[in-house]
Amino acid sequence: MAKRSGVGRMTDEHVFIFSPEQLNYRFHEEHPFNQKRLSITNDLLFHLGALRPEDITPAREATIEELLLVHDEEYIQAVLNASEGQVRSSYRTAFGIGTDDTPAFPGMHQAAAWLVGGTLEAVDQVFAKGKKHALNLGGGLHHGFRGRASGFCIYNDSSIAIEYMRRKYGARVLYVDTDAHHGDGVQWAFYNDPDVCTLSIHESGRFLFPGTGNANERGHGDGYGTSFNIPLEAFTEDDSFIHVYKEAMREIVASFKPDVILTQNGADSHYYDPLTHLCGTLKLYHEIPRIAHELAHEYCEGRWIAVGGGGYDIWRVVPRAWSMVWLEMSGQRHLQKKGIPKQWLEKWQTESPVTLPEGWFDRTDMYPHIPRQKEIQKKNLRTLKQSLKVIESSSENSKA
Ligand SMILES: [Zn+2]
Numbered sequence: 001m002a003k004r005s006g007v008g009r010m011t012d013e014h015v016f017i018f019s020p021e022q023l024n025y026r027f028h029e030e031h032p033f034n035q036k037r038l039s040i041t042n043d044l045l046f047h048l049g050a051l052r053p054e055d056i057t058p059a060r061e062a063t064i065e066e067l068l069l070v071h072d073e074e075y076i077q078a079v080l081n082a083s084e085g086q087v088r089s090s091y092r093t094a095f096g097i098g099t100d101d102t103p104a105f106p107g108m109h110q111a112a113a114w115l116v117g118g119t120l121e122a123v124d125q126v127f128a129k130g131k132k133h134a135l136n137l138g139g140g141l142h143h144g145f146r147g148r149a150s151g152f153c154i155y156n157d158s159s160i161a162i163e164y165m166r167r168k169y170g171a172r173v174l175y176v177d178t179d180a181h182h183g184d185g186v187q188w189a190f191y192n193d194p195d196v197c198t199l200s201i202h203e204s205g206r207f208l209f210p211g212t213g214n215a216n217e218r219g220h221g222d223g224y225g226t227s228f229n230i231p232l233e234a235f236t237e238d239d240s241f242i243h244v245y246k247e248a249m250r251e252i253v254a255s256f257k258p259d260v261i262l263t264q265n266g267a268d269s270h271y272y273d274p275l276t277h278l279c280g281t282l283k284l285y286h287e288i289p290r291i292a293h294e295l296a297h298e299y300c301e302g303r304w305i306a307v308g309g310g311g312y313d314i315w316r317v318v319p320r321a322w323s324m325v326w327l328e329m330s331g332q333r334h335l336q337k338k339g340i341p342k343q344w345l346e347k348w349q350t351e352s353p354v355t356l357p358e359g360w361f362d363r364t365d366m367y368p369h370i371p372r373q374k375e376i377q378k379k380n381l382r383t384l385k386q387s388l389k390v391i392e393s394s395s396e397n398s399k400a
Helices: 020-024 036-048 073-083 091-095 108-127 157-169 184-189 238-256 282-299 318-329 333-338 342-349 373-399
Strands: 014-017 133-136 173-177 196-203 227-232 260-264 304-307
Touching (some): 014 108, 020 108, 036 318, 036 342, 073 108, 133 318, 157 173, 157 184, 157 260, 157 304, 184 196, 196 238, 227 238, 227 373, 238 282, 282 304, 282 318, 318 333
Parallel strands (some): 133 304, 173 196, 196 227, 260 304
Protein backbone atom coordinates (compact mmCIF):
# COMPACT_ATOMS: atom_id res chain seq x y z
CA MET A 1 0.00 0.00 0.00
CA ALA A 2 1.29 3.46 -0.88
CA LYS A 3 2.49 5.64 1.94
CA ARG A 4 -0.33 7.90 2.99
CA SER A 5 0.31 11.59 3.14
CA GLY A 6 -1.75 14.46 4.47
CA VAL A 7 -1.51 16.76 7.40
CA GLY A 8 -2.51 15.07 10.60
CA ARG A 9 -2.83 11.59 9.12
CA MET A 10 0.01 9.90 10.88
CA THR A 11 -0.07 11.93 14.02
CA ASP A 12 -1.53 10.37 17.13
CA GLU A 13 -4.25 12.93 17.48
CA HIS A 14 -7.33 10.97 16.54
CA VAL A 15 -8.67 7.50 17.12
CA PHE A 16 -11.22 5.31 15.35
CA ILE A 17 -13.03 2.92 17.67
CA PHE A 18 -14.73 -0.26 16.55
CA SER A 19 -15.22 -3.88 17.61
CA PRO A 20 -17.11 -6.61 15.75
CA GLU A 21 -19.19 -7.15 18.91
CA GLN A 22 -20.90 -3.84 18.08
CA LEU A 23 -22.47 -5.54 15.04
CA ASN A 24 -24.49 -7.80 17.36
CA TYR A 25 -26.87 -4.93 18.11
CA ARG A 26 -29.59 -6.27 15.80
CA PHE A 27 -33.27 -6.56 16.71
CA HIS A 28 -34.38 -8.70 13.74
CA GLU A 29 -34.02 -8.93 9.97
CA GLU A 30 -36.77 -6.41 9.11
CA HIS A 31 -35.87 -3.81 11.73
CA PRO A 32 -34.69 -0.47 10.26
CA PHE A 33 -31.81 -0.11 12.74
CA ASN A 34 -29.08 -2.09 11.04
CA GLN A 35 -25.49 -2.01 12.25
CA LYS A 36 -24.33 -3.57 9.02
CA ARG A 37 -23.87 0.10 8.11
CA LEU A 38 -20.76 0.07 10.33
CA SER A 39 -19.17 -2.68 8.22
CA ILE A 40 -20.09 -0.95 4.96
CA THR A 41 -18.69 2.37 6.21
CA ASN A 42 -15.45 0.86 7.53
CA ASP A 43 -15.02 -0.90 4.21
CA LEU A 44 -15.45 2.35 2.30
CA LEU A 45 -12.72 3.92 4.44
CA PHE A 46 -10.45 0.88 3.91
CA HIS A 47 -10.86 1.06 0.13
CA LEU A 48 -10.20 4.77 0.22
CA GLY A 49 -6.95 4.26 2.13
CA ALA A 50 -8.28 6.40 4.98
CA LEU A 51 -8.25 3.60 7.56
CA ARG A 52 -6.27 0.39 7.99
CA PRO A 53 -7.34 -2.50 10.23
CA GLU A 54 -4.35 -1.71 12.46
CA ASP A 55 -5.57 1.88 12.92
CA ILE A 56 -8.64 0.66 14.78
CA THR A 57 -8.81 0.82 18.56
CA PRO A 58 -11.17 -1.79 19.99
CA ALA A 59 -14.26 -0.83 21.97
CA ARG A 60 -15.00 -2.65 25.21
CA GLU A 61 -18.07 -3.89 27.03
CA ALA A 62 -19.29 -1.29 29.52
CA THR A 63 -19.53 -2.64 33.06
CA ILE A 64 -22.75 -2.73 35.09
CA GLU A 65 -21.23 -0.07 37.34
CA GLU A 66 -20.76 2.20 34.32
CA LEU A 67 -24.31 1.59 33.08
CA LEU A 68 -25.51 2.53 36.57
CA LEU A 69 -24.05 6.02 36.10
CA VAL A 70 -27.28 6.78 34.26
CA HIS A 71 -29.59 3.76 34.22
CA ASP A 72 -31.72 2.31 37.03
CA GLU A 73 -30.72 -1.01 38.50
CA GLU A 74 -34.13 -2.62 37.89
CA TYR A 75 -34.05 -1.54 34.26
CA ILE A 76 -30.58 -3.05 33.73
CA GLN A 77 -31.84 -6.24 35.41
CA ALA A 78 -34.81 -6.35 33.01
CA VAL A 79 -32.45 -5.94 30.02
CA LEU A 80 -30.26 -8.73 31.42
CA ASN A 81 -33.29 -11.00 31.78
CA ALA A 82 -34.59 -10.17 28.30
CA SER A 83 -31.11 -10.80 26.98
CA GLU A 84 -31.32 -14.34 28.37
CA GLY A 85 -34.72 -14.88 26.80
CA GLN A 86 -36.73 -14.18 29.95
CA VAL A 87 -39.03 -11.43 28.73
CA ARG A 88 -42.04 -10.72 30.90
CA SER A 89 -45.11 -9.11 29.36
CA SER A 90 -44.86 -6.29 31.91
CA TYR A 91 -41.49 -5.21 30.43
CA ARG A 92 -43.28 -3.57 27.54
CA THR A 93 -45.00 -0.92 29.61
CA ALA A 94 -42.57 -0.87 32.55
CA PHE A 95 -39.29 -0.71 30.57
CA GLY A 96 -40.12 -0.21 26.87
CA ILE A 97 -38.66 -3.64 26.08
CA GLY A 98 -40.57 -5.84 23.65
CA THR A 99 -42.21 -3.00 21.74
CA ASP A 100 -42.23 -2.76 17.92
CA ASP A 101 -39.45 -0.16 18.09
CA THR A 102 -37.31 -1.92 20.66
CA PRO A 103 -38.00 -5.66 20.61
CA ALA A 104 -36.07 -8.05 22.85
CA PHE A 105 -33.31 -10.18 21.30
CA PRO A 106 -30.86 -12.71 22.69
CA GLY A 107 -27.66 -11.05 23.89
CA MET A 108 -29.20 -7.57 23.83
CA HIS A 109 -27.50 -6.55 27.06
CA GLN A 110 -23.98 -7.37 25.83
CA ALA A 111 -24.60 -5.88 22.37
CA ALA A 112 -25.83 -2.60 23.89
CA ALA A 113 -23.03 -2.56 26.47
CA TRP A 114 -20.43 -2.82 23.68
CA LEU A 115 -21.85 0.29 22.03
CA VAL A 116 -21.61 2.13 25.36
CA GLY A 117 -18.09 0.82 25.95
CA GLY A 118 -17.02 2.22 22.58
CA THR A 119 -18.08 5.72 23.61
CA LEU A 120 -16.42 5.33 27.03
CA GLU A 121 -13.23 4.21 25.31
CA ALA A 122 -13.47 7.34 23.14
CA VAL A 123 -13.68 9.45 26.30
CA ASP A 124 -10.64 7.77 27.87
CA GLN A 125 -8.65 8.13 24.66
CA VAL A 126 -9.24 11.89 24.78
CA PHE A 127 -8.95 12.55 28.51
CA ALA A 128 -6.41 9.91 29.58
CA LYS A 129 -4.46 9.02 26.45
CA GLY A 130 -4.00 12.54 25.16
CA LYS A 131 -5.80 12.15 21.81
CA LYS A 132 -7.60 15.19 20.52
CA HIS A 133 -10.47 13.43 18.78
CA ALA A 134 -12.16 10.06 18.97
CA LEU A 135 -14.91 8.48 16.88
CA ASN A 136 -17.27 5.64 17.88
CA LEU A 137 -19.78 5.26 15.06
CA GLY A 138 -21.48 2.44 16.97
CA GLY A 139 -22.69 4.94 19.58
CA GLY A 140 -25.29 7.71 19.44
CA LEU A 141 -28.27 5.89 20.98
CA HIS A 142 -29.85 9.10 22.14
CA HIS A 143 -33.37 7.90 22.98
CA GLY A 144 -32.38 5.61 25.85
CA PHE A 145 -33.86 6.77 29.18
CA ARG A 146 -32.80 6.18 32.75
CA GLY A 147 -35.32 3.41 33.24
CA ARG A 148 -36.73 2.72 29.78
CA ALA A 149 -35.74 1.65 26.27
CA SER A 150 -37.12 3.83 23.50
CA GLY A 151 -36.78 4.44 19.76
CA PHE A 152 -34.34 1.56 18.98
CA CYS A 153 -32.14 2.53 21.94
CA ILE A 154 -31.47 0.32 24.97
CA TYR A 155 -28.60 1.98 26.86
CA ASN A 156 -27.80 5.64 26.23
CA ASP A 157 -24.05 5.66 25.50
CA SER A 158 -23.83 9.45 25.25
CA SER A 159 -25.58 10.07 28.56
CA ILE A 160 -23.34 7.51 30.27
CA ALA A 161 -20.23 9.00 28.63
CA ILE A 162 -21.22 12.49 29.75
CA GLU A 163 -21.77 11.43 33.36
CA TYR A 164 -18.46 9.51 33.18
CA MET A 165 -16.64 12.62 31.91
CA ARG A 166 -18.25 14.73 34.62
CA ARG A 167 -17.21 12.40 37.44
CA LYS A 168 -13.88 11.04 36.25
CA TYR A 169 -12.48 14.12 34.52
CA GLY A 170 -14.59 16.97 35.89
CA ALA A 171 -15.38 18.10 32.37
CA ARG A 172 -17.94 20.64 31.26
CA VAL A 173 -19.63 19.03 28.28
CA LEU A 174 -21.41 20.35 25.22
CA TYR A 175 -23.52 17.64 23.54
CA VAL A 176 -24.59 18.43 19.97
CA ASP A 177 -27.18 16.22 18.31
CA THR A 178 -27.91 16.65 14.58
CA ASP A 179 -29.91 13.45 14.17
CA ALA A 180 -33.30 14.08 12.49
CA HIS A 181 -34.96 12.97 15.72
CA HIS A 182 -34.87 14.98 18.94
CA GLY A 183 -32.06 13.91 21.31
CA ASP A 184 -34.55 13.46 24.12
CA GLY A 185 -32.79 10.86 26.29
CA VAL A 186 -29.64 12.95 26.66
CA GLN A 187 -31.55 16.18 27.13
CA TRP A 188 -33.74 14.89 29.96
CA ALA A 189 -30.80 13.19 31.70
CA PHE A 190 -29.05 16.55 32.13
CA TYR A 191 -32.01 18.93 32.10
CA ASN A 192 -31.17 20.31 35.56
CA ASP A 193 -27.39 20.24 35.19
CA PRO A 194 -25.71 23.60 34.50
CA ASP A 195 -22.40 21.90 33.53
CA VAL A 196 -23.86 19.91 30.67
CA CYS A 197 -25.27 21.80 27.71
CA THR A 198 -27.34 19.99 25.09
CA LEU A 199 -28.13 21.28 21.61
CA SER A 200 -30.47 19.28 19.40
CA ILE A 201 -31.32 20.28 15.83
CA HIS A 202 -33.97 17.97 14.44
CA GLU A 203 -37.12 17.70 12.39
CA SER A 204 -40.03 19.24 14.27
CA GLY A 205 -41.83 16.76 16.49
CA ARG A 206 -45.19 17.62 14.98
CA PHE A 207 -45.13 14.58 12.71
CA LEU A 208 -42.05 12.74 13.93
CA PHE A 209 -40.97 10.61 16.89
CA PRO A 210 -40.44 11.43 19.74
CA GLY A 211 -42.53 14.60 19.46
CA THR A 212 -40.48 16.64 21.95
CA GLY A 213 -37.67 19.15 21.33
CA ASN A 214 -39.53 22.45 21.21
CA ALA A 215 -37.53 25.68 21.29
CA ASN A 216 -38.97 26.48 24.71
CA GLU A 217 -37.40 23.39 26.34
CA ARG A 218 -34.48 25.30 27.87
CA GLY A 219 -33.52 23.33 30.97
CA HIS A 220 -34.77 23.53 34.51
CA GLY A 221 -33.59 24.93 37.84
CA ASP A 222 -29.82 25.49 37.82
CA GLY A 223 -29.80 23.97 34.35
CA TYR A 224 -32.05 26.65 32.87
CA GLY A 225 -30.44 28.03 29.72
CA THR A 226 -28.27 24.95 29.06
CA SER A 227 -30.72 23.05 26.90
CA PHE A 228 -31.22 24.22 23.33
CA ASN A 229 -33.63 22.88 20.73
CA ILE A 230 -34.10 23.91 17.14
CA PRO A 231 -36.98 21.99 15.60
CA LEU A 232 -36.79 22.38 11.82
CA GLU A 233 -39.69 22.37 9.40
CA ALA A 234 -40.31 19.22 7.37
CA PHE A 235 -38.65 19.49 3.90
CA THR A 236 -35.83 21.69 5.23
CA GLU A 237 -32.90 21.71 2.78
CA ASP A 238 -29.12 21.85 3.29
CA ASP A 239 -28.56 25.60 3.30
CA SER A 240 -31.16 26.38 5.92
CA PHE A 241 -30.05 23.45 8.14
CA ILE A 242 -26.38 24.43 7.84
CA HIS A 243 -27.08 28.09 8.54
CA VAL A 244 -29.06 27.28 11.67
CA TYR A 245 -26.42 24.78 12.83
CA LYS A 246 -23.48 27.18 12.34
CA GLU A 247 -25.17 30.10 14.07
CA ALA A 248 -26.33 28.00 17.00
CA MET A 249 -22.96 26.29 17.42
CA ARG A 250 -20.98 29.52 17.38
CA GLU A 251 -23.21 31.28 19.88
CA ILE A 252 -23.61 28.34 22.23
CA VAL A 253 -19.92 27.33 22.27
CA ALA A 254 -18.86 30.95 22.86
CA SER A 255 -21.27 31.44 25.75
CA PHE A 256 -21.09 27.97 27.39
CA LYS A 257 -17.32 27.48 27.00
CA PRO A 258 -17.20 23.67 27.14
CA ASP A 259 -14.10 21.57 27.88
CA VAL A 260 -15.17 19.04 25.28
CA ILE A 261 -17.68 18.74 22.45
CA LEU A 262 -19.54 15.45 22.00
CA THR A 263 -21.35 15.26 18.66
CA GLN A 264 -24.06 12.77 17.74
CA ASN A 265 -23.95 12.33 13.96
CA GLY A 266 -27.26 10.71 13.05
CA ALA A 267 -27.42 10.51 9.26
CA ASP A 268 -31.19 10.45 8.91
CA SER A 269 -31.81 14.06 7.80
CA HIS A 270 -31.05 13.03 4.23
CA TYR A 271 -33.73 13.14 1.53
CA TYR A 272 -33.35 9.38 1.02
CA ASP A 273 -33.94 8.50 4.67
CA PRO A 274 -37.08 6.37 4.83
CA LEU A 275 -38.14 7.43 8.35
CA THR A 276 -37.94 11.24 8.26
CA HIS A 277 -39.07 14.20 6.14
CA LEU A 278 -36.07 16.49 5.74
CA CYS A 279 -34.32 17.24 2.42
CA GLY A 280 -30.65 17.11 3.35
CA THR A 281 -27.90 15.91 1.02
CA LEU A 282 -24.31 14.83 1.63
CA LYS A 283 -23.37 18.51 1.77
CA LEU A 284 -24.90 18.55 5.24
CA TYR A 285 -22.63 15.75 6.46
CA HIS A 286 -19.65 17.51 5.00
CA GLU A 287 -20.36 20.72 6.94
CA ILE A 288 -21.54 19.37 10.30
CA PRO A 289 -18.25 17.75 11.41
CA ARG A 290 -16.21 20.54 9.86
CA ILE A 291 -17.70 23.18 12.17
CA ALA A 292 -17.55 20.94 15.24
CA HIS A 293 -13.88 20.22 14.53
CA GLU A 294 -13.06 23.89 14.06
CA LEU A 295 -14.80 24.96 17.27
CA ALA A 296 -13.25 22.13 19.30
CA HIS A 297 -9.82 23.50 18.38
CA GLU A 298 -10.89 27.07 19.01
CA TYR A 299 -12.47 26.48 22.44
CA CYS A 300 -11.63 23.00 23.78
CA GLU A 301 -7.95 22.42 22.97
CA GLY A 302 -9.20 20.13 20.25
CA ARG A 303 -11.25 17.80 22.47
CA TRP A 304 -13.95 16.38 20.18
CA ILE A 305 -15.70 13.05 20.60
CA ALA A 306 -18.09 11.90 17.90
CA VAL A 307 -20.63 9.10 17.79
CA GLY A 308 -23.04 7.81 15.13
CA GLY A 309 -26.80 7.65 15.64
CA GLY A 310 -29.78 7.22 13.31
CA GLY A 311 -29.41 6.58 9.60
CA TYR A 312 -31.74 4.17 7.84
CA ASP A 313 -30.60 4.34 4.22
CA ILE A 314 -27.61 2.18 5.02
CA TRP A 315 -26.49 1.95 1.36
CA ARG A 316 -26.74 5.38 -0.25
CA VAL A 317 -26.38 7.69 2.75
CA VAL A 318 -24.74 6.34 5.91
CA PRO A 319 -21.41 5.05 4.48
CA ARG A 320 -20.63 8.35 2.77
CA ALA A 321 -21.95 10.53 5.62
CA TRP A 322 -20.03 8.72 8.36
CA SER A 323 -16.88 8.42 6.28
CA MET A 324 -16.96 12.20 6.05
CA VAL A 325 -16.87 12.46 9.85
CA TRP A 326 -13.68 10.38 9.98
CA LEU A 327 -12.09 12.15 6.99
CA GLU A 328 -12.69 15.47 8.72
CA MET A 329 -11.49 14.23 12.10
CA SER A 330 -8.33 12.62 10.72
CA GLY A 331 -7.38 15.46 8.37
CA GLN A 332 -7.88 13.33 5.26
CA ARG A 333 -10.49 15.35 3.37
CA HIS A 334 -8.20 15.41 0.32
CA LEU A 335 -8.90 11.69 -0.22
CA GLN A 336 -12.42 12.58 -1.37
CA LYS A 337 -10.86 13.85 -4.59
CA LYS A 338 -10.28 10.20 -5.50
CA GLY A 339 -14.04 9.68 -5.73
CA ILE A 340 -15.85 6.65 -4.35
CA PRO A 341 -13.54 3.64 -4.88
CA LYS A 342 -14.73 1.42 -7.76
CA GLN A 343 -13.94 -1.80 -5.91
CA TRP A 344 -16.16 -0.72 -3.03
CA LEU A 345 -19.02 0.08 -5.42
CA GLU A 346 -18.66 -3.26 -7.22
CA LYS A 347 -18.42 -5.21 -3.98
CA TRP A 348 -21.52 -3.78 -2.31
CA GLN A 349 -23.70 -3.12 -5.37
CA THR A 350 -24.34 -6.86 -5.60
CA GLU A 351 -26.04 -6.72 -2.19
CA SER A 352 -27.59 -3.28 -2.29
CA PRO A 353 -31.26 -3.14 -3.34
CA VAL A 354 -30.70 0.43 -4.62
CA THR A 355 -28.11 1.92 -6.99
CA LEU A 356 -25.10 3.16 -5.02
CA PRO A 357 -24.17 6.79 -5.77
CA GLU A 358 -20.78 7.12 -7.48
CA GLY A 359 -19.80 10.52 -6.06
CA TRP A 360 -19.23 11.88 -2.56
CA PHE A 361 -21.90 14.52 -3.07
CA ASP A 362 -25.45 14.10 -4.35
CA ARG A 363 -26.84 15.21 -7.69
CA THR A 364 -28.77 18.46 -7.44
CA ASP A 365 -31.75 16.91 -9.21
CA MET A 366 -32.04 14.14 -6.61
CA TYR A 367 -35.43 15.40 -5.40
CA PRO A 368 -38.13 17.66 -6.87
CA HIS A 369 -38.10 21.42 -6.26
CA ILE A 370 -39.60 22.42 -2.88
CA PRO A 371 -41.97 25.33 -3.63
CA ARG A 372 -42.22 26.38 0.04
CA GLN A 373 -38.45 26.73 0.42
CA LYS A 374 -38.45 30.47 1.29
CA GLU A 375 -41.19 30.04 3.84
CA ILE A 376 -39.36 27.10 5.43
CA GLN A 377 -36.13 29.11 5.68
CA LYS A 378 -37.95 31.99 7.36
CA LYS A 379 -39.67 29.73 9.82
CA ASN A 380 -36.36 28.03 10.72
CA LEU A 381 -34.71 31.41 11.27
CA ARG A 382 -37.49 32.42 13.63
CA THR A 383 -37.06 29.16 15.55
CA LEU A 384 -33.29 29.71 15.74
CA LYS A 385 -33.80 33.20 17.19
CA GLN A 386 -36.35 31.95 19.65
CA SER A 387 -34.03 29.18 20.82
CA LEU A 388 -30.98 31.44 21.26
CA LYS A 389 -32.97 34.21 22.98
CA VAL A 390 -31.80 33.02 26.39
CA ILE A 391 -28.12 33.67 25.43
CA GLU A 392 -28.84 37.14 24.13
CA SER A 393 -30.76 38.12 27.23
CA SER A 394 -28.01 36.84 29.56
CA SER A 395 -25.28 38.70 27.65
CA GLU A 396 -27.38 41.87 27.83
CA ASN A 397 -27.62 41.38 31.58
CA SER A 398 -23.87 41.00 31.91
CA LYS A 399 -23.28 44.16 29.85
CA ALA A 400 -25.60 46.18 32.09
ZN1 LIG B 1 -32.86 9.68 14.15
